[in-house]
Amino acid sequence: MIPVKISEEAIKEVRNIMENKNIPDGYGLRVGVRGGGGCSAAGMNYILGFDKPKNTDKTFEVDGIPVYIDKGHVMYVIGMEVRFHNGNDAKGFVFVNPEIEKELN
Template sequence: MESPVQLTENAKLEIISTLKANKIPDTYGLRVGLKGGACSGTFLLGFDTATDFDQTYLVEGIKVIIDKRHLMYVIGVSVDYEEGLNGSGYTVSAADKNVE
């Protein structure tokens, strides 16, 4: 099954680095979801384990976990990692909005 989310090269490198540096077990993956309401919610990223409510994808070697209830809202988003003057961090962008 094709992944509903995309990971940029910078995001992939940072995720792999974080997993290794923190010795996070293989049972964990990158959770992509929503916090708050569907229309006014913000994107949520974090390392987590899958539950019965989740769909798990392998995106270029990285386990991505998405709550089935959030799936329709995260399809097409792109996860990036940016380093800038104001600090560094992950960004999630959809076709019509850019949320940090």
């Protein structure tokens, strides 16, 4: 089971990028965090990109797309969802915590 959910719209956009932006063979989608310090995920910045697998990764597959998450990052992305927003105001990938989203609604 993959620790992070990737929405259908996000999968379509990842596939589009991989097919049209010359992402090399052997690369997959890297999901992770970059550092805020401390032991809380509150200061974390989520990252998304294309990369080759590393020895420290857990590897997953979502709709035929390889997904790499560094073993040290897994605990910070559990339960998160990657979505693709394509609106008039902005376009891009966003990380959403569905549990917090439920509380706000």
